[in-house]
Amino acid sequence: MDIRCVNSFISGLLNVSGMLGMSSMERKGLSKRAKLRTENDVNIIIGLVGDMRGSVVLSMQEATARNIASTMMGGMPVEKFDMMPKSALCELANMVAGNSVSLLEKEKVLVNITPPTLINGKNMITMISQVETLVVEFEGQEGKIEMNVATED
């Protein structure tokens, strides 16, 4: 995958988390995986179509997800992972993907995104296309977020 594309996604997430009051979010690690096996309970997936074809998945623990939802809603405590935090996280993923895609457009890479879908469950295994997945880790006060970008070139 092109390095410019990776940077657009990293900046996309950092821009949006700053905008939503999660200014402590920092990029931690960058790695590659042949197959994605996530241990996180909450996954939000957004598809990419256009000059690049693939998916972006944000994955995190349920506690992190609740913390993020709480920050997004102005510090309102979030005890249960119900419709409200789910919808907040879908919106976060949508904003991250939207922001990244508009950054990509500046690099002359035109991409369209699908609406977000949130999947949560226990002992999850995921496989996002047959291509190598790039994993970017972020960490902030709210907890750890993993961004998985899988694109077919």
Next chain:
Amino acid sequence: MEGNSRIIQFIKATNTVFKDMLDLTVSSGQMENEGDSFVSRGVTVIVGFTGGWKGLFFLDMSQETAMKLATILTGEDYQSVAEEEVLLSCAEVGNIISGNATTAVNNAQPGLNIRLTPPSVFVGEDMSIFNVRLSSWSVLMQTDFGAIKINVAVEEVKK
């Protein structure tokens, strides 16, 4: 187009794919409106749409059904649903069904130009799937090796 009529091509495509590719007979149940979330049976394949439609297609089945499906496709027996070939088989079935269905829709409505994302597969326990602001329709398909649910959550993009 009414929300529930969009699933018709997917029902047809599922029937064709199961009959021609897997040599299985399928009987389809009633269309149901599922709102914006549903609980998975264990294995979910997701394919996204962009272009004239914005939304997602889901193929949902139990882990046993997924393993049997993979066995029919590859001719091998599997012990666990986590084996890569099982996941790949499910992804491929989802890809073919959504590909067939969107080709039919694109041919019927030129200019719609629906495009697909690559399939993703999710396996887990007590999984629930949530689509924000998209209402979905689903049909339960009965096959010889268990039930498979197809779910379509789309909206037409206003030009």
